[in-house]
Amino acid sequence: MKWLLGLAAALCIAGPVVAAEELMPDVLVRNVTNEVLEIVRADKDIQAGNVSKAVTLVEVKVLPHFNFARMTQLAVARDWRQATPAQQKILIDEFRELLVRTYSKALTEYRKQTIDFKPFSMAPNETDVKVRTEIKQTGGKPIQLDYYLEKNSGGWKVYDIEVGGISLVTNYRSSFSQEVRANGIDGLIAVLQAKNKTAEAPAKTK
């Protein structure tokens, strides 16, 4: 049993060291991608379309590296200022749920594609970067998959993802602003909540 104590001690020491020695944004993206895909490749449930299992994986491995407040702000754009802090918090929570589920759903569709990490360079004091990757697929043009990261006190965080040039965040802009114009911020919140509820329901009965 002693070795267990030793292991625990080692982890306690290693933990803060790893955190202090901050990862470069491209290394961060590569590590998280490889780790997640390795798990998906080995997990028959996720491959068979078990979204809630994929959600758990995403929540543990991916979520900590995302800045959802920034994402929500980008998607709500101009209307963000007219939301109260309480409304902003609900918006962030609901939008996070929607994005996490979408991302998890995409993971269940993952097959054997490989990811190519493009060469990356940045100036030492840069705080806003784009990390480029590519999904290789047989018989087709590779799909561009780009991550936008911003550095803040908690290290590098992803605030936008572009798939084939389509931003998963700003693609919501016009439907969000349309909703706000028609029914105000509360209207947008209601729509997001309704969407999350209907998506949850069938997943739970399975």
Place this chain on the structure above:
Amino acid sequence: MEQQRKIGTRLKSALLVVALAGSLGGCATSGNPKDPIEGFNRAMYAFNEGLDQVIIKPVAKGYDAVLPTPVRTGVTNFFGNIADLFIGVNNLLQGKPGQAASDLGRVVLNTTVGILGIFDVATPAGLEKHEEDFGQTFGRWGVGPGAYVVVPFFGPRNVRDTVGLVLDVKADPVAGIDHVPTRNTLLALRIVDIRADLLPADKVIEEAALDKYTYVRDGYLQRRRSLIYDGNPPRERED
């Protein structure tokens, strides 16, 4: 014959209904400057979706379920090889001779070593596949996108890409085949194959979109913009 005519008339009346609904809905737009004919577009979108749900998607699903993956890939490669020729022409028109040469190299290699394009041997050999069409060529030449249009059967376009689409179809080697049964079989197979490749994306969009029409429209507009800049568009971000 009789049945064909019947389907023909039915299709015509369906189109008429859709067009009517479109013109009626034309007044009810949300005022998006990129989508001035939203009412019409939504009607067309609904028509395309209906067609997809009833015919194309079920066939594509069956196709996907029945054919083993290597065969499916072979079919996708075969049509991809034909497309490469045409992509090369567009790259040339866009003033990118290097890429055009690479496309031509792909066609030569895949048609010979890859047995009529069934195997994509060019990609592993370092000749990457590109994606070009006349709409993008016009964009490169400085033609503005114009309004968003949902074209019946073909789906989302803008005015520029709709004009491009007409040329795309004209220049399409498959559509130019003289032997009509062969041509129609190949055209149908290509549609089903493309649709089957899109099945996974479909599920994700369903999950993501609050309003599928808007989601697809905005995605299309972003995607086209990105393609014209070959994946590196200047950033368009307002906080």
